[in-house]
Amino acid sequence: MDKALIKGYIAKRVAKEFKDGDFVNLGIGLPTMVPAYLPADVHVILEAEVGMAGQGGKPEVVDPNVVDAGGQPSSIAPGGAFIDSATSFGLIRGGHVDATVLGALQVDEKGNLANWIIPGKMVPGMGGAMDLVVGAKNVIVAMEHTQKGAHKILKECTLPLTAQTCVTKIITEMAVINVTDKGLELVEINPEFTVEQVQEATGAPLIVSPDLKNIEE
Amino acid sequence: MAKIVSMQEAVAQIKDGMTIMVPGFLSAGAANEILHAIKEAGIKDLTVICNDGGDPKREHSLAELIHSGQVAHLWATHIGLNPEVGQKMNDGSMKVTLVPQGSMAEKIRAGGYGLGGVLTPTGIGTPVGDGAEDVGGTKKQIINIDGKDFLLERPLHADVALIYGSVADKYGNVKIHGDARNFNIVMAFAADTVICQADEIIDMMDPDEVLIPGALVKYIVDGGNK
Structure with missing residues (x-):
């Protein structure tokens, strides 16, 4: 698949996971592209751990007191609320957030997630990621299927974890995979690839769903 | 009643070796002018509790105190936006938790609300979980409550909190x-002495609009950002 189109393809598929009124937290990078692909009748409320229940888009006028988690200018959406850090993580950890979407370095068949540290390299810190993946009802990993061919979806993560058994779904440019008690279930496939190709790009056995569908564009 | 003081009087409350709380995401919500005055005063061996390592792109910020080596120990959640924190952590010149x-x-919150700690599922099975270093050199431990594991996180408390206000009243x-x-x-809530840097100081605000009650705040400094 054309490299330039991969992120948009994944973000578009992630957007189908949301229904109108869902309260979601989006990680940095690819996940922030998801709202652009939501159908016109689906509006989600964005939780920003920095302190907004209802984050808006890039502001026309910069307000130094309204920022995103990276300290960049942001805005509050109509109907949104400013909240403090304890309240923000009360929403997150308390199970009030319907879904979080984030990238991963590794994810395994038990739903263990590693996305914050590579030993020996610079440590950025976990920020709010550990609380988000423990607390959100659905944890969707949105990422490229492999790292330049190297497996990222594994039988067992080798990097230090962000949290145990937290991931519910993996969405890549090749497939949609549910994390189940029995293992990784392949539920949708990009018709550009065969099941064998997806399995080859995956470091854990896939259970092919009897209802396997194509990812619809 | 809180006392409105000069920047010099405010900074005189902070001594070498103290633990200070610094709110803010980079510079948003931080008392950047007080932090700058601490840097100028050369107060050192500080333990700082802050979300991040300050904003290195800004002249007045926690980042300048870290740069000048006045911070001995930083408690933080995310240090990726101030690369100097990671460098100092790796070369051992600053401790980072x-x-x-x-x-x-x-x-x-536990430190400010009189609680002995909190039990959270966050961090279990990770490098900051069971056995990781916590407050006062203690080790984090797992406590099982009704069949579910939680991590005990001990309270954090400070000598001084340097808070930010858009508006403070007398x-x-x-x-x-x-x-x-x-x-x-x-x-x-979680510091012995609370100093507020305010953009604007007024006589009295509408009680319905108060976010932090005045009973907690000892000193107010004009931040000059009106």
């Missing part, structure tokens, strides 16, 4: 515009 952001908020009441409130509220 990483805590998940939600756990940080709760450790501070009674010490503070309100904060936007998401700059972040860690300000919990930190105002």
Whole structure:
């Protein structure tokens, strides 16, 4: 698949996971592209751990007191609320957030997630990621299927974890995979690839769903 | 009633070796002018509890105190936006303790609310879980409550909290515009002395609008950002 189109393809598929009124937290990078692909009748409320229940888009006028988690200018959406850090993580950890979407370095068949540290390299810190993946009802990993061919979806993560058994779904440019008690279930496939190709790009056995569908564009 | 003081009088409250709480996400919601005055005063060996390592792109910020070597120990959740923190952590010139952001908020809240700690599922099975270093050199431990594992996070407390206010009144009441409130509220509870840098100081605000009650705030400094 054309490299330039991969992120948009994944973000578009992630957007189908949301229904109108869902309260979601989006990680940095690819996940922030998801709202652009939501159908016109689906509006989600964005939780920003920095302190907004209802984050808006890039502001026309910069307000130094309204920022995103990276300290960049942001805005509050109509109907949104400013909240403090304890309240923000009360929403997150308390199970009030319907879904979080984030990238991963590794994810395994038990739903263990590693996305914050590579030993020996610079440590950025976990920020709010550990609380988000423990607390959100659905944890969707949105990422490229492999790292330049190297497996990222594994039988067992080798990097230090962000949290145990937290991931519910993996969405890549090749497939949609549910994390189940029995293992990784392949539920949708990009018709550009065969099941064998997806399995080859995956470091854990896939259970092919009897209802396997194509990812619809 | 809170006392409105000069920047010099405010900084005189802070001594070498103290633990200070610094709210803010980079510079939003931080008392950047007080931090600058601490840097100028050369107060050192500080333990700082902050979400991040300050904003290195800004002249007045926690980042300049870290750069000048006045911070001996930093408690933080995310240090990726100030690369100098990682460098100092790796070369051993500054101790850094990483805590998940939600756990940080709760450790501070516990410190300010008179609780012996909090039990959270966050961090279990990770490098900051069971056995990781916690407050006062203790080790984090797992406590099972009704069949579910939780991590004990001990409370954080400080000598001084340097909070930010969009508006403060003469009674010490503070309100904060936007998401700059972040860690300000919990930190105002969790320190022996609370100093507020305010953009604007008024006689009295509407009690319905108070975010941090004046009873917690000892000193107010004009931040000059009107």
